Amino acid sequence: MCLIDNAIGQDKTLSIEQTLDIVRKFHPVVKQSYLQNEISKNELRASRGVFDPSIQINTEEKTFDNKLYYKYNTSELKIPLWYGIDIKAGTENNLGERIDPTLTKNQSTFLGVSLDPFRGIIVDKRKSIVKQARNFVELTRNEQLLVVNDLLFDATSAFWNWVNAYNINAILIKSVQNNKERYEVIKNSFAGGDRAAIDTTEAMTQLQTFEIMQSQTAVDLQKARLELSNYFWTGNGIPFELEENIVPISNFEMNKINATELGKIEEMIDQAIQAHPKIKMTNNKSAILDIEKRLKTIELFPSLKLNYNALENNLINFPSNINTSNNFKYGLSLTMPLFQRQARGELDKTKNKIETINWDIKYITLEIENKVRSSFAEFYALKQQIKTNESILNANKLLFDTENIKFQMGESSLFLINNRELKFIETEQKQIAFKSKLYLSIYKNLWAMGSLN
Numbered sequence: 001m002c003l004i005d006n007a008i009g010q011d012k013t014l015s016i017e018q019t020l021d022i023v024r025k026f027h028p029v030v031k032q033s034y035l036q037n038e039i040s041k042n043e044l045r046a047s048r049g050v051f052d053p054s055i056q057i058n059t060e061e062k063t064f065d066n067k068l069y070y071k072y073n074t075s076e077l078k079i080p081l082w083y084g085i086d087i088k089a090g091t092e093n094n095l096g097e098r099i100d101p102t103l104t105k106n107q108s109t110f111l112g113v114s115l116d117p118f119r120g121i122i123v124d125k126r127k128s129i130v131k132q133a134r135n136f137v138e139l140t141r142n143e144q145l146l147v148v149n150d151l152l153f154d155a156t157s158a159f160w161n162w163v164n165a166y167n168i169n170a171i172l173i174k175s176v177q178n179n180k181e182r183y184e185v186i187k188n189s190f191a192g193g194d195r196a197a198i199d200t201t202e203a204m205t206q207l208q209t210f211e212i213m214q215s216q217t218a219v220d221l222q223k224a225r226l227e228l229s230n231y232f233w234t235g236n237g238i239p240f241e242l243e244e245n246i247v248p249i250s251n252f253e254m255n256k257i258n259a260t261e262l263g264k265i266e267e268m269i270d271q272a273i274q275a276h277p278k279i280k281m282t283n284n285k286s287a288i289l290d291i292e293k294r295l296k297t298i299e300l301f302p303s304l305k306l307n308y309n310a311l312e313n314n315l316i317n318f319p320s321n322i323n324t325s326n327n328f329k330y331g332l333s334l335t336m337p338l339f340q341r342q343a344r345g346e347l348d349k350t351k352n353k354i355e356t357i358n359w360d361i362k363y364i365t366l367e368i369e370n371k372v373r374s375s376f377a378e379f380y381a382l383k384q385q386i387k388t389n390e391s392i393l394n395a396n397k398l399l400f401d402t403e404n405i406k407f408q409m410g411e412s413s414l415f416l417i418n419n420r421e422l423k424f425i426e427t428e429q430k431q432i433a434f435k436s437k438l439y440l441s442i443y444k445n446l447w448a449m450g451s452l453n
Contacts (some may be wrong), residue, residue, distance in 0.1 A: 014242070015249040016159050016439070019231070023155045026233040030151065033144035040133075040140035047133035050126040053079045062096075070096035072103075082127055084120020088112045088309070104311065110329070112309030118301040125298070128291050135291070139284035145277035145453050153447035155231040157440060158224070163248045164436035165217065165224040168429050172214035175425055179207040186414070202414045206421070252435045254390060257383065262445055265376050272372050276450030278364055286357045293350045299343040302336035371448035375441055382438040389431050396424040 076090035189195040400420040406412035
């Protein structure tokens with residue numbers, strides 16, 4: 001028995017909770033969304049590589065006509081820190097008759113620091129890259145929640161469509177059986193001379209009408225079952241088709257429906273605005289763009305790079321014997337484009353994106369608020385419709401039962417019974433549809449709030 005069989009249970013019944021649990025565990029879209037989370041986490045780990053220490057070793061040698069022109073051996077350890085500061089330490093060993101005169105002969109050791117004050121101290125570019133990656137992880141997480149929220153609502157819609165089709169088909173099966181029994185009674189009464197021949201025709205016509213209706217509801221049930229099966233997969237990634245003998249669990253009792261409430265609309269709207277994944281995603285994008293704006297702003301500053309190395313001949317005496325006033329090497333470079341067109345263009349592009357995101361936040365917030373209000377109003381409208389239709393249903397049942405008693409007493413006609421029955425079944429089907437929509441509206445409300453996950 002596969003895992004999904006265990007989820008459905010031995011009694012071959014399926015509830016909405018079991019359905020959503022199966023989708024959460026096994027659906028490929030859910031598994032893909034989790035993989036996206038892993039990708040974003042790996043992106044964050046990769047971004048932290050800007051702080052990874054590195055070792056560099058270089059060796060270069062030239063010998064010609066048995067003469068050693070030069071032999072360079074250098075090794076360096078670099079440790080990147082916050083604020084764009086690099087700590088460097090290493091050794092050099094330069095030998096040969098024709099080495100570069102700017103290099104120190106023989107073995108030497110250095111300990112130094114390099115920094116770019118504009119791209120490090122004013123705005124820490126490395127730290128900003130990691131912050132962007134963290135926001136991207138959160139963005140991907142909210143994207144995953146939004147995907148699951150939509151997927152579970154689609155599965156919920158398919159489930160209640162299946163419930164509706166199953167119950168309507170059950171009503172028609174029962175109606176066909178009742179009309180078969182009625183037809184046999186009338187046919188026997190006609191054979192005994194108690195009924196006219198036209199009554200058998202009337203009974204047969206009613207029976208055939210219900211058989212055609214039941215045939216259509218059986219097709220609708222099969223389509224609904226197959227649609228729901230689209231959301232069922234096994235743990236091995238194999239599609240799972242619901243068996244025909246699996247039946248839905250749905251509590252359509254009026255006392256439970258009357259007791260069901262959603263809560264306070266304003267509290268639900270506040271919760272949706274605070275926690276909806278779509279709003280959080282937009283806020284994540286805004287945070288990423290804010291960091292990008294700071295980075296683009298820094299590009300308007302000159303690129304100023306400072307390097308300083310303290311030097312020592314003997315590694316053993318280093319660093320206790322450093323002579324910073326005599327043995328050192330330093331450098332400074334300054335670069336600045338004169339017109340700054342690229343930097344200004346990139347900065348303005350980022351500002352445009354930020355403005356677009358700000359409009360998105362306003363629009364999405366209003367859209368979500370209206371969805372919550374709409375689903376809330378739909379729930380209570382359906383609740384009232386169910387209450388009213390229940391009265392109509394009870395009245396139609398009373399009229400049908402009364403007409404049936406009068407018919408058995410010879411005071412009514414089969415035509416009137418058939419009309420009463422059709423009206424009663426039509427109202428009964430409508431009540432099933434109302435109840436299915438009511439329970440769907442509960443989950444639609446959760447979906448609108450972004451909490452169906």
